[in-house]
Amino acid sequence: KQEVTQIPAALSVPEGENLVLNCSFTDSAIYNLQWFRQDPGKGLTSLLLIQSSQREQTSGRLNASLDKSSGRSTLYIAASQPGDSATYLCAVNNNAGNMLTFGGGTRLMVKP
C-alpha cells in the first residue's frame, strides 16, 4: 500500500526566505505526483503536476522536482511572501490509477 509522508509537518519562516518542502512515497510505481495548496476552511488548489517521466515542473516562484527511483519530491518556494501561508499537500497517483494517495501536509507560516 502506498504511503506518502511530508516533512516537516509545520514550518515558520520570515518573509523573503527561500524554502523547501519535502514529500516521500514508498511505492515508486506512480503515474504522477501533484502538489496542492489548501487555505484554512477551503478546498484544494492544484499547484503543479509532475508526470512520472518528468524531473521537474515550474510555475512562477514554485519549482517541484521528482526523483521517482528514490521516492522523493520537493517543492521549492522562492522569495516567500505572507500570502504563501497555507497547508501544502503532495499526492501521488499510483500506476493502478484508481486513486490519489495524499501526504499529511506541511503547514507553512510566512511572517512579515
Add this chain to the structure above:
Amino acid sequence: NAGVTQTPKFQVLKTGQSMTLQCAQDMNHNSMYWYRQDPGMGLRLIYYSASEGTTDKGEVPNGYNVSRLNKREFSLRLESAAPSQTSVYFCASSVKRYVDTQYFGPGTRLTVL
C-alpha cells in the same frame, strides 16, 4: 466557469439520519471523485467515477453510496449517518482518471451528533 461546486457547505445530522451531498462540475470532465478529510488521517478517497455511467470504490467506501447522475453531477449519499462520518467532504474532477490534474470543490463540513 464555476469549476466544481458542492452543496451544502455545512450540515448537522443526528445519528441514523440520511442525506445526499451534491457535486457538479462545468469543465466537461470525465472523471469525478469524493474524498473525506479528517485530522491526522489526511484526505482519503471514498468513491470515484472514471466516466459517466461507472462508479468504483476507493479506500473508505463503507457507509456511503454514490450516483453519477450525468457527466456533470456526482452525488454522495449517507443512508444512516454515524458519528464516525463527521468529516469534511470534498468532490473533485479531472479530464481523465490517470494523468490529469484534479480540481477540487470548496467542501462540505458535516457533523453527525
